[in-house]
Amino acid sequence: MVLLYKTISMPKTNLKAFSGQELESLFREWDLPAFRARQFLHWIYERHAVSIEGITEFSKDLREKLAEKAYVSNLALLEKRIADDGTEKFLFGLEDGESVESVLIPDDNRLTLCISSQVGCAMRCRFCITGKLGLRRNLRAFEIVDQIISANRLISPRRITNVVLMGMGEPLANFDEVVQALWRIREHLKISKRRITLSTAGIVAGIRELPERAPRINLAISLNATTDAVRQRIMPVAKANPITALLDACRRFPLQRGRRITFEYVLLKGVNDTSEDAKRLTALLKGIPAKVNLIPFNPHEGSEFQRPDDERVFSFQAILMAGNLTAFVRKSKGADILAACGQLKAGYR
Ligand code: SAH
Numbered sequence: 013m014v015l016l017y018k019t020i021s022m023p024k025t026n027l028k029a030f031s032g033q034e035l036e037s038l039f040r041e042w043d044l045p046a047f048r049a050r051q052f053l054h055w056i057y058e059r060h061a062v063s064i065e066g067i068t069e070f071s072k073d074l075r076e077k078l079a080e081k082a083y084v085s086n087l088a089l090l091e092k093r094i095a096d097d098g099t100e101k102f103l104f105g106l107e108d109g110e111s112v113e114s115v116l117i118p119d120d121n122r123l124t125l126c127i128s129s130q131v132g133c134a135m136r137c138r139f140c141i142t143g144k145l146g147l148r149r150n151l152r153a154f155e156i157v158d159q160i161i162s163a164n165r166l167i168s169p170r171r172i173t174n175v176v177l178m179g180m181g182e183p184l185a186n187f188d189e190v191v192q193a194l195w196r197i198r199e200h201l202k203i204s205k206r207r208i209t210l211s212t213a214g215i216v217a218g219i220r221e222l223p224e225r226a227p228r229i230n231l232a233i234s235l236n237a238t239t240d241a242v243r244q245r246i247m248p249v250a251k252a253n254p255i256t257a258l259l260d261a262c263r264r265f266p267l268q269r270g271r272r273i274t275f276e277y278v279l280l281k282g283v284n285d286t287s288e289d290a291k292r293l294t295a296l297l298k299g300i301p302a303k304v305n306l307i308p309f310n311p312h313e314g315s316e317f318q319r320p321d322d323e324r325v326f327s328f329q330a331i332l333m334a335g336n337l338t339a340f341v342r343k344s345k346g347a348d349i350l351a352a353c354g355q356l357k358a359g360y361r
Contacts, residue, residue: 025082027064028056028154031192032199042081048074057200060165062086085154087162091359099346103359104162106131106155110148111358112180114159115351116167123167124174127159128356129190130181135213137234137247139278140354141312142180148360151181153192160201175203178211178232180356182249184218187225194226205229206268211276213249219261231265232274232305233258237284238292246283255296262300272301272338278354279308279325281318290328294335303338310344310352 030038036049051069055061064070064079088105095101100116112128132145159179160172175197177183183190190210197203211232212218219231235258237243243250262273275297279285293304306329309319320328325341332339344352 022081026085026154027052027082028085028158029152031153031196042078044074053200056084057161057196058202060161060168062165085158087155087158089162089166092166093349093351095346095349095351097345099349099351101346101349101351102159102163102166104159106151111360112151112155112159113351113356113358114163114179115346115356116163116172117345122173123170124176125160125163125172126176126179127156128179128181128358129156129177129183129186129193131358132360133181134185135182135247135249137213137236137249137354139236139246139280139309139315139317141315141357142354145357145360147181147185150186150189153189153196156189156193157196157201160197160203164201172201172203174207174209176209176211176232178209178353180358182213182215183210184212184215184222187218187221191222191226194229198227206271209274211274213247214253214258215249216253216257216261219258219265223266228266228268230268230271230274231262232276233262234276234278235293236276236278238289238296242284246280259296259300262302267301272303275302275304276353277304277306279306279320279328281309281320281324283317285320285324285328287327287331290331291335294332294337297337303340304332305340305342307342307344307353310347310354312350312355 032053036046039049055067061067063084064075085107090105091103093101098118102114103111105111110131112131115126117124130150131148133142134147136143164171197208198205205227209230209232213234236247240254308325309317329339329341346352
């Protein structure tokens, strides 16, 4: 029995799962000085090393010793698609066989990566295909960050300059792992907090807690309606998070100097696209440093909604602008490869 027991090997430790501090204490337990942990982080986050073996700054001996008890996990690139407008969509496989999508959006001098925070999503917004999957599981912090590490490797020598948590999942419903990921994106990937945006379906408690726990990043709110009745019909999360409470949390949200909260508004024909809606929206956002991104609905298989015609979209925008709101119409990028807002389903049926 004893012999048999000995042949069963201990599972190896995934070094990517640790924060910088945790890694230093782990290395200390293994009699390695703190600077080894810092070297490790540099090679993994900035120098595209995909294994302990690849950290050539470590001696061969050290690499072999580490590899006996530890390893470095990586996302598997399962598929890459490029849209006519240059948007790229990556399908990444996770260690347990689940998968997520990330979308690379090149734009002037920026390279924005839209990353996922969950496999699937529990919010069940009726216009979004990710919601149809339900929640399969939360991503771990390292899996969230790994989407950026992998993308950086794939586009090298270019680098991701901006990150938006707007892919699959509701980031504030996976709060602790997302907060961890935000710190690592800032400290290890060295992306400035001004270039990181978290988008939420509007979980009030999470919006309140975020500035206390995470770096001061930009906030985007998927508002999508101007009355609770309509909002509740298209976004079940609105039942527990009424518009007044949501906007109140936005008013209290500490913004960086000169920054505004982004309000996303999916335009659904005949549902939330009337001139009255535009006027109500202007009134609701009074006093909040805000900008509005109007997103004409992106259709997907079996969707019950339609996109309003351009005339309606632009007159909606005109009403907001007449009320002194900054409002953009977002051209949906990557729709031909199902990489646009609300079209991510990572190959799931
Ligand atoms: N759960 C977060 C992150 C997802 S962001 C959130 O809700 O903010 C996805 C953005 O795309 C949201 O603003 C959402 O309102 C928008 N969206 C979802 N489905 C869409 C669709 N079919 N067409 C256009 N925009 C959509």
